[in-house]
Amino acid sequence: MTTAWTADCVRKIDASHIPRIPIIKEDVPRTLDTGRVYWDMWPIQDRDGFVASIRGRELWMALSAPDRGDPGLRHFEAKIRLIERQSGNWIDLGDALPHFAVDYEREWAGSAVTDGEGVTLYFTAAGTDQRSGGYQQRLVESHAIIGPDGLPDGWNEPCGSIKEFAPEYMLADAHEGEAGKIKAFRDPAYFRDPADGQEYLIFTASLAGAGSEYNGAVGIARLTDDGWKLLPPLIHADGVNNELERAHVVYHKGFYYAFWATQSSTFAPDFSHAPNGLYGMVSDSLLGEYRPLNGTGLVLANPDVEPLQSYSWFVTRELLVSSFVDFHGLQGQQVPEDVAEANQYFGGVPAPLLKLVIDGDRCELAEPAFA
Numbered sequence: 001m002t003t004a005w006t007a008d009c010v011r012k013i014d015a016s017h018i019p020r021i022p023i024i025k026e027d028v029p030r031t032l033d034t035g036r037v038y039w040d041m042w043p044i045q046d047r048d049g050f051v052a053s054i055r056g057r058e059l060w061m062a063l064s065a066p067d068r069g070d071p072g073l074r075h076f077e078a079k080i081r082l083i084e085r086q087s088g089n090w091i092d093l094g095d096a097l098p099h100f101a102v103d104y105e106r107e108w109a110g111s112a113v114t115d116g117e118g119v120t121l122y123f124t125a126a127g128t129d130q131r132s133g134g135y136q137q138r139l140v141e142s143h144a145i146i147g148p149d150g151l152p153d154g155w156n157e158p159c160g161s162i163k164e165f166a167p168e169y170m171l172a173d174a175h176e177g178e179a180g181k182i183k184a185f186r187d188p189a190y191f192r193d194p195a196d197g198q199e200y201l202i203f204t205a206s207l208a209g210a211g212s213e214y215n216g217a218v219g220i221a222r223l224t225d226d227g228w229k230l231l232p233p234l235i236h237a238d239g240v241n242n243e244l245e246r247a248h249v250v251y252h253k254g255f256y257y258a259f260w261a262t263q264s265s266t267f268a269p270d271f272s273h274a275p276n277g278l279y280g281m282v283s284d285s286l287l288g289e290y291r292p293l294n295g296t297g298l299v300l301a302n303p304d305v306e307p308l309q310s311y312s313w314f315v316t317r318e319l320l321v322s323s324f325v326d327f328h329g330l331q332g333q334q335v336p337e338d339v340a341e342a343n344q345y346f347g348g349v350p351a352p353l354l355k356l357v358i359d360g361d362r363c364e365l366a367e368p369a370f371a
Contacts, residue, residue: 036081038350039311040312042060045111045317048194050318078107081095102129137172140158143155186203189203195286200223204218206242210238214238235290242266245312246312261279277302293363294363308330308335310347310351319358321353321356321371323354
């Protein structure tokens, strides 16, 4: 069944009791390519959702683009980079995928899973090769074998994951758009249900037939003998929020935790008090019904004086939380309108990993928060 994340839940968010991420220090280590920016990270995970060790290597992926001096341009040149975590440092290993003659323009976020012999990458094919700058979105996938050095190799040409659409979902096929207001069919996150071994893709979606333009949803597809088949959304935010980004599910101690990231700017006007943050709901079974974590759905948010310091949180089975440094060092000021000045505050690097603790319907930052 589809569960609503309701207005009543969001109204309960109290600014004086919002769980805050500690301030990220200005001296965030920079061991990646200084000529690039990085955002929207995820690890290569095993099929149970833990960060995988591949021939002793801890491999991650992130969206990346050349640093053009304008943070907004990165979305239109995004490619997935393979990065490695070594002793707390990040090493850029180059483009995850080789060049293919594909019909889309950019690579947006997804997930990656290994069975020990190969790696499957699920990601968002954004735009179209016919016209640059579009917001069209499709779920695609590619597979590689793991070489003796532990790196994925021999990727096959990406192919569409979803062959047949379903009436519960809006198409994300508009070329024109505006960040935060576009519709979604993106961010596929692999999940295997430990209850029966069934495999699923969880993704960011938009609810069809909604009563509001604020119609974000958490979509789901099940793997069958005939490929991925769409099921009704797990969660929708009709009338509340337009984008439930980076949606994914984590299994923990017998419960199913659906997490997503969203921004204050994508809430309906009545809920502008809700912060940029990691949100989530919990259920006794994968297909619901879901209950809002902490009574409201809010799990964590940036500090009050740095409300934009990080974004795009992704939770693993170990309850590690990755994100990237967005605009930080503002000390309560607004992001400057001048692009060059705003760029001075843009991080574009991985943020320090966080650690969660979960107890049933309660989900909070661990102490200390940084992993």
